Amino acid sequence: MAEQPAIDPMHQFLVQKIWQGPVFEIGGITFDMSITNSVASMIAGAVILMAFFALTARGQIVPNRGQAFAEAIYGIVDKLLVSSIIGPAGRPYIPYLFTLFLVILVLNLMGVVLAIGNLAGLSLTFTVTSQLAVTATLAVLTFFSVLILGFIKHGPKFLSLFWVPGMGVAGGIAMVPIEMISFFVRPMTLAMRLFGNMLGGHVVLSLFGSFVVALGIVGLSGGLASLAFVPAALSFTMIVGLTGLELVVAILQAFVFTALATVYLNEVVNFGHGH
Amino acid sequence: MGAEAAKLIGAGLATSGMIGAGVGLGSLFGNYLQAAIRNPSAAASQQPMLFLGMALTETMGLFAFVVSLLILFVF
Numbered sequence: 609m610a611e612q613p614a615i616d617p618m619h620q621f622l623v624q625k626i627w628q629g630p631v632f633e634i635g636g637i638t639f640d641m642s643i644t645n646s647v648a649s650m651i652a653g654a655v656i657l658m659a660f661f662a663l664t665a666r667g668q669i670v671p672n673r674g675q676a677f678a679e680a681i682y683g684i685v686d687k688l689l690v691s692s693i694i695g696p697a698g699r700p701y702i703p704y705l706f707t708l709f710l711v712i713l714v715l716n717l718m719g720v721v722l723a724i725g726n727l728a729g730l731s732l733t734f735t736v737t738s739q740l741a742v743t744a745t746l747a748v749l750t751f752f753s754v755l756i757l758g759f760i761k762h763g764p765k766f767l768s769l770f771w772v773p774g775m776g777v778a779g780g781i782a783m784v785p786i787e788m789i790s791f792f793v794r795p796m797t798l799a800m801r802l803f804g805n806m807l808g809g810h811v812v813l814s815l816f817g818s819f820v821v822a823l824g825i826v827g828l829s830g831g832l833a834s835l836a837f838v839p840a841a842l843s844f845t846m847i848v849g850l851t852g853l854e855l856v857v858a859i860l861q862a863f864v865f866t867a868l869a870t871v872y873l874n875e876v877v878n879f880g881h882g883h
Numbered sequence: 884m885g886a887e888a889a890k891l892i893g894a895g896l897a898t899s900g901m902i903g904a905g906v907g908l909g910s911l912f913g914n915y916l917q918a919a920i921r922n923p924s925a926a927a928s929q930q931p932m933l934f935l936g937m938a939l940t941e942t943m944g945l946f947a948f949v950v951s952l953l954i955l956f957v958f
Contacts, residue, residue, distance in 0.1 A: 618956075688931055797942050804945035807952075864938040867931060 617814035621738055621807065645734040646742075653714045653736065660710075684863070685709050689870045697877050698870070704753065705873075708746065709866040712737060712802065716858035719806060720851065737861075738806035740799060747798035750869045758876040769875065798868060805861050809854045816850065819843040890954060897951035904944025911936050 626648055629641035664678035671679060685706045690698040719735025736742050758766040770787040771780055820843045827836035915933050919926035 692928075692931065797939075800945055800949055801938060801942050804948050805941075808945075808948060860934065864934055867935055868938065871935065 617811045649734040694874045713862035720854045743802040744799040747795040751795035754872045816843045894951045894954040900947025901944040907940040
């Protein structure tokens with residue numbers, strides 16, 4: 609059994625150095641400027657996004673195919689989220705939310721679409737959004753934008769966010785710690801949701817991929833053992849189905865992250881009414 | 884029972900928190916479908932809310948998943 613390939617679904621999430629860059633120290637903090645597979649994927653994502661903007665941001669009255677596609681994506685953030693959740697007051701925040709949506713969407717989709725390379729044994733591909741550090745950065749960015757915007761727009765009155773009206777004095781005081789916990793847990797849940805969905809999906813894909821290889825090797829020994837090709841084929845069918853599911857999840861999670869950011873922004877923009 | 888075995892069993896048990904998330908998601912989509920069949924014209928406008936509810940429910944299951952990963956790889 610020793611020569612069988614080890615089933616190691618977590619290997620794809622290892623950050624590995626591709627190119628060793630200069631290492632220097634500023635104020636006791638070491639900066640390593642190496643290009644890792646994570647950095648390379650992020651650069652690729654940035655290039656894809658910039659190419660997307662360069663190709664589709666035209667502003668013609670009769671849009672061509674690319675512009676229509678871009679406007680459809682913009683419509684998701686504008687009409688489905690900002691206009692229906694926040695209303696017209698939310699328009700100034702569309703650029704941030706649209707950027708957030710596109711970045712997560714592109715990085716998620718790169719992870720799924722290029723994961724086919726992982727199945728073929730190439731370790732070129734890497735899902736950036738399956739790193740907790742990346743999703744936590746996006747979540748903390750969103751959380752602090754909302755927090756700072758709240759204090760800029762409403763000043764100390766913003767603290768009344770933690771006060772639940774209509775519960776009396778004693779009830780209101782009892783609810784303050786609970787409301788505070790549910791407020792400060794937001795960046796954690798935002799980060800965990802994206803991270804967990806991406807990690808979970810890719811682990812399952814990788815597991816079924818290793819089943820195909822392991823069972824295929826058993827089946828190759830001939831005789832009765834060739835029956836192992838049946839579960840191998842079933843596993844392969846599962847991979848095809850699950851890849852489709854992962855594509856949906858990748859788009860849905862980008863949507864959900866943006867939708868929650870919109871809901872959090874809504875509490876700040878429409879502060880005081882409807883709370 | 885060795886510490887390694889206890890760790891693996893604990894990680895497996897930690898995933899049982901996903902039962903709740905499964906029940907929650909089932910009830911969420913079940914109720915949405917019921918409402919959507921009763922009033923199909925109002926269904927599309929509530930889809931963002933459906934996905935929001937899905938995201939919040941799913942988080943509970945993901946917490947269980949993360950706890951199980953923590954047990955497996957951190958301790």
